Amino acid sequence: MWSHLKRSLANLTKYSLDQLTALVKTRLKRMQYQPGLIKGLMAKTGLDLQPP
Numbered sequence: 001m002w003s004h005l006k007r008s009l010a011n012l013t014k015y016s017l018d019q020l021t022a023l024v025k026t027r028l029k030r031m032q033y034q035p036g037l038i039k040g041l042m043a044k045t046g047l048d049l050q051p052p
Helices: 002-008 017-032 035-045
Strands: none
Touching: 002 017, 017 035
């Protein structure tokens, strides 16, 4: 998830730390409502996410 988020923030060097913090929170919140994206990112890890 961090890699996906980082790519969307790559060219934002002109923002202040407060603006960047707000932008990261907004983009994480947006990712939260994309279940297909999160499932895909979790599937790429290869981890077994089922409880033992």
